[in-house]
Amino acid sequence: MGTEGSSSLPVIDFSFSELRPGSPPWDLVKSQVGKAAAEFGCFQALFNKIPQDLRNAMNGAMEEMLQLPLETKRRNVSEKPYHGYLGSTSARSSIYEGLCIVEPSIYDMVENFTNVLWPEGNIKISKTVHLFSEPVLELGQIVRRMIVESLGVEKYLDEHINSTYNLLRVAKYEAPQTTEKKTGLMAHTDKNITSILYQNEVDGLEIQTKDGEWIPVKLSPDSFLIIIGESFNAWTNGRLYSPYHRVMLSGSKTRYSAAFFSVPKEGYIIKALEELVDEDHPLLYKPFDYSDYLNRRFADDGKIKSIPALKNYFGNGI
Numbered sequence: 372m373g374t375e376g377s378s379s380l381p382v383i384d385f386s387f388s389e390l391r392p393g394s395p396p397w398d399l400v401k402s403q404v405g406k407a408a409a410e411f412g413c414f415q416a417l418f419n420k421i422p423q424d425l426r427n428a429m430n431g432a433m434e435e436m437l438q439l440p441l442e443t444k445r446r447n448v449s450e451k452p453y454h455g456y457l458g459s460t461s462a463r464s465s466i467y468e469g470l471c472i473v474e475p476s477i478y479d480m481v482e483n484f485t486n487v488l489w490p491e492g493n494i495k496i497s498k499t500v501h502l503f504s505e506p507v508l509e510l511g512q513i514v515r516r517m518i519v520e521s522l523g524v525e526k527y528l529d530e531h532i533n534s535t536y537n538l539l540r541v542a543k544y545e546a547p548q549t550t551e552k553k554t555g556l557m558a559h560t561d562k563n564i565t566s567i568l569y570q571n572e573v574d575g576l577e578i579q580t581k582d583g584e585w586i587p588v589k590l591s592p593d594s595f596l597i598i599i600g601e602s603f604n605a606w607t608n609g610r611l612y613s614p615y616h617r618v619m620l621s622g623s624k625t626r627y628s629a630a631f632f633s634v635p636k637e638g639y640i641i642k643a644l645e646e647l648v649d650e651d652h653p654l655l656y657k658p659f660d661y662s663d664y665l666n667r668r669f670a671d672d673g674k675i676k677s678i679p680a681l682k683n684y685f686g687n688g689i
């Protein structure tokens with residue numbers, strides 16, 4: 372699986388031409404994914420389905436969107452917390468900014484987003500974001516299917532896949548112009564199911580292992596980082612790990628990233644699978660409504676910062 376000693380993250384190759392469920396390569400990759408999700412809650416996925424010119428176009432699109440004037444970016448709004456423009460707060464650094472696109476694999480949804488930023492339209496950006504998102508979201512589905520299969524709970528696969536929607540957040544971390552590392556994004560766990568991260572050539576993401584060690588992530592241009600969120604941890608009753616991660620930057624290069632989040636749908640109740648609760652694995656969290664959790668987090672944003680909030684709100688007392 373490519374782990375080198377204790378201080379590097381698993382690297383898993385998804386670049387097989389025939390990665391069909393049930394095929395020998397599928398079973399091989401599946402066992403690597405299951406292990407990595409349990410031990411690190413995170414792994415690097417090598418994925419050659421996106422040609423270099425599309426990656427370059429995506430890098431250009433991220434730059435173009437995030438270099439727009441502040442008042443333009445602020446038009447990216449949503450009633451839902453964390454679904455629109457994000458500037459700096461006490462939980463995010465002054466070098467961070469993000470824009471959100473709901474369901475980026477649906478062309479009309481991407482166009483709705485670009486029309487807000489460019490009232491005259493921007494077909495080039497819409498097409499790039501849409502074309503880039505499709506294979507990334509396919510990768511996400513492959514990973515989730517493999518995880519569900521590796522836990523032996525296939526009967527919930529359709530329910531699981533249908534319980535989420537996709538949110539893309541493109542972010543900019545302004546070059547700090549320092550030799551010392553500066554915080555770009557504070558340590559946090561993701562609240563959702565899975566996150567798939569892509570970046571321009573500037574590294575900066577760090578992942579914390581179960582032992583508390585921070586590992587800097589070196590992402591090759593054709594790879595993505597998969598992170599397990601708290602909701603996946605809760606649904607699998609702790610079988611999967613949900614790691615803390617942060618962005619630390621130094622130097623003179625601006626970092627751009629695209630995070631594809633699979634998010635539980637409005638009103639979906641996350642309840643640990645009964646097959647995964649037993650004497651050795653007592654119930655970790657009471658069933659919870661994801662939107663309720665997010666709203667509470669949002670209300671507390673800036674106060675509780677990196678405290679593991681899911682346990683605070685819905686922990687089962689263990």
Ligand SMILES: O=C(O)CCC(=O)C(=O)O
Pocket residue numbers: 540542556561568570576616618628629630
């Ligand atoms: O920009 C990155 O690489 C990380 C973003 C992230 O962790 C998040 O938005 O939750």
Ligand SMILES: [Fe+2]
Pocket residue numbers: 559560561566616
């Ligand atoms: Fe995150």
